Amino acid sequence: MSALFNFQSLLLCILLLICTSTYVHSVLPSFLDRNKTGFLGIFWKCARIGERLSPYISLCCIFMAISIFIGN
Structure with a gap:
């Protein structure tokens, strides 16, 4: 399935x-x-979003890593 049609992959x-x-x-x-x-x-x-919201972006990255790890 394409990454555009799977919400988690998007x-x-x-x-x-x-x-x-x-x-x-x-x-x-x-x-x-x-x-x-x-x-x-x-x-x-x-890049501006990543610089200004870096704590939230890092939390989202951690959450996505955990959800991918648990999902597989």
Whole structure:
């Protein structure tokens, strides 16, 4: 089944996108800062979400890891 049709997989993909964008922004801030609009602006917005809501994002990652571990 595709990740777009399974809600748990969709949430996992969104969390991975946020975490990856935040990491890339911490390593290469100029790359994401020059692409604030357009298609690549999605990554800049995800990096902002990851930076500002990092405790909640980390709790969601832990919750998803536990739910995947218990589910399998």
